[in-house]
Amino acid sequence: MTKNEKAAIARKRKHAIMIALLIIVFILFIIPFLLVIINVFKDQADITANPLALIGAHGFTTKNFPEAMKKMDFFNVFKNSLIITTCSTILTIIVSAMASFVIVRNGKWKACAILFALMIASMVIPFQVLMVPLVSVYGGLFGILNSRITLILMHVGFSVSMATFMFHGAIHSNIPLELEEAALIDGCNRWQTFWKIVFPLLKPTIATVAIIDAMAFWNDYLLPSLVLTDKAIYTIPIATQAFYGTYSTDIGLVMAALLLAMLPILILYLFLQKYIVAGVTAGAVKG
Amino acid sequence: MKRNTTAYKSKQFLMFAGPALILFCMVIIVPFIYGLFLTFTSWDGVSADKPFVGFANYVSAFKDAYFWSAVARTILYSAFAVVLVNVVAFLLAYMVTSGVKGQNFFRAGFFIPNLIGGIVLGYVWKFVFNRAFVAIGDKLTGGSTPSLLSTTGGAMFCLILVSVWQYAGYMMLIYVAGFMSVSDTLKEAAMIDGCTASQAMRNVTIPLMRTSFTTCIFLSITRCFVVYDVNLSLTRGEPFFSSVMAAMHVYNKAFTYKDYGTGQAEALILFIICAIIGILQVYFSKKGEVEA
Incomplete structure (x- = not known):
């Protein structure tokens, strides 16, 4: 050999x-x-x-599902999660991409520099520091908690720094200034230049931000638990927590509820795993 | 149109950054400053007046033995979890970049726990610890075994185990990116110069991956330090408050015991500790970074 x-x-x-x-x-x-x-x-x-047996002594049953669905109000909480996640993600992308455009192209303006510095600095603040004042201001002072819109706007507020930072990097290194100058000569104003030229070129970063934020919003527990008190607008994590609190002894129902809570994102992952893995990696490495 | 007038600049700024500015200020800046103010008041969460009490909240925070034991517990938990997460993640990343068949499948598979929120994961593991592990224990010993979650040391162990399981896949992806960024030619050059594979790993690959280590350790420290969801669903701080982490203590102080001033002061102290650890870690890791 x-x-x-x-x-x-x-x-x-x-x-x-x-x-x-x-x-x-x-x-x-x-x-x-x-x-x-x-x-x-x-x-x-x-x-x-015997929790380890593949099939129970009384045989195979699917009766846990309909009961858990009914008690958890699954379709309704699923709809709430979907609305809140979708709206928050889209808004975050639009708002941060716009902000990062003006910040990158006019970095010397004082307002831009201050805003960007504040955003970077704010990324180290843990949510625990903000939760009491948030509840106190928006619950006590304005009384606008317990609404989907409030939660969506808060989600955007919390994720706008990170997203702006990522779009900032993308515009700074990937969008040539000449393109914008060409658009200007062709008669575009800044607003048109952004929407017609810059925004479409940001697609890869938009995908990254969308994946990272959508996953964070979908799974967030603490903020929604403070904002949403009405059962009708619960999201999946809140509903799971509430469900466990009420039915923890009926372990078959709990299993069904947990599986239902995991299923939507697992199914999505089956189809989009390539993009999700790429997006999460890009977000972590750049962020 | 004049481009260097204040009017033009502020119009441009507000048009593009206005929405971001408003939301950012309303959700982060205003609550942060208002939170500082709250630490000097004794607010009960209901009444409109917030009596000014000076530094009393900080004094009671410093005297709060439960808070400091929660902080100590969090540091202990984070130390174990951070080291284990990174060791496991690095080994997984090494295995899934070694060119074996189906490595993309494994990468995607190890990431699965990160897709699911902490609340759901905590309850899934609660079932595993309370039912499945107990059933295995019963079979092995023939008697009845207590659940790990019902013993004081066991609950902490479970929390660390679940965190390692939860975060390892995510950190693995960052280490994978690190492995891929080290060019094969450098490793080959080292091998030709007489390095063994493990020497090349130790002296070439790992030093060039310092950025990945910095990122992963920073992310795992900051995440472990404010762990809440899994803590809530897996142990609820039980048994006998032996697994109450700092974030949970702060939450309970403010929202359960309605001691908002002290709770907020403790949250601020937690933030400062977390920031100091984070900054020190990044500072020392950056110092050791090298470039190819």
């Missing part, structure tokens, strides 16, 4: 070990989800008797 052949065999063996390891780690990683999936099709007595 030549040296090369030996090396090739060693490499193959290394690959085999690596794949075996990865498969083992991967199974360990998804065991919690698998446990939820196998238990969601059992009734409560079977789960209590």
Whole structure:
């Protein structure tokens, strides 16, 4: 056997070990989800008797789903989550892209410099510092809590710094000034230049911001729990928390509720995982 | 049209940055300043008047033994979680960049926990700890085993385990980007110069990935330090308040015990501790960064 052949065999063996390891780690990683999936099709007595069995002694059942859906008001909370996430994400993108445009192109203006510096500095403030005053100002003073619109605007306010920072980088390094000058000569004003020339060129960054923010809004718990008090406008995380508080003893129902809460984003991930992984990586590395 | 008049500039600024400015100020700047003001009052959350009490809230925050034990617990938890998250994430990233078949599948798979909110993850794991692990324990010992979540040390252990599981996939993606940014030619050059694979890893790849380490450690510290969702759903601070993290303590102080002034003062102290740790970490990591 030549040296090369030996090396090739060693490499193959290394690959085999690596794949075996990865498969083992991967199974360990998804065991919690698998446990939820196998238990969601059992009734409560079977789960209590043996949570590890694939099928319960009383057989396969799907009765947990309709009951959990009804008690959690699933379609309604799903709709709320969808509305809040979509509106917040779109608004964040529009508002931050516009702000970053004027900041990049007029960095010397005092207002731009101050706003941008404040935004960067504000990114280190944890939510815990702002939650009491937020509730006190908007709940106590103005009484505008418990509305979807308030929550959407707050979501935008919290994510605008990070998004502006990312658009700032994109405009700064990827949009040539000559394009804007050409647009100016062709008769565009700044507003038209932004919407017709700059904004369409920001597509990759828009995708990144959309993915990161939409995931954050969809899963956010603390802010919505402070803003939304009316059951009719609960989002999925709030509804899950409320559901667990009421039905924690009926473990079959809890399994169904948890699976329902996870399902929408898992289904989305199935189709968009390439973009989500790329977006999250871009966001983390640049941010 | 004149382009250097104040009127033109402010019109342009407000047209583009106005909405961002308003929302940013209303949601972050105003509450931040108002929060500073609240720390000097004893507000009960209901009444309109907010009596001025000077530094009394800070004094009671410094005297609040529960708060400081929550902070100490958070530091302990963060130390374990940050180290483990980064070790696991780095090893996963190493495995999924080694060119094995299906590495994209594994990358996507390890990321799954990050798609789901902390509340749901906490309840999923609560089921695993309380039911599945107990069932396994019963089978192994033949008797009845208590759930890990019902013991004081166990609850902390569970919290660390879940955090590592939750964040490892996310940090892995950043390390993967780091691995990919180190050019193969540099590694090959090191090998030709006589390095073994592990020496090339230690002396070439890892030093060139310092930025990834800086980012990941910073992100994991700042996330672990204000952990709340998983804490709430997995342990609720139980048993006997032994797993109350700082963020949960602040929340309870303000919203459960209605001691808004002290709660806000404690939140501010938490922010300062978190900022100091974050700045120190970034400062020391940046110092060691090298370029190819």
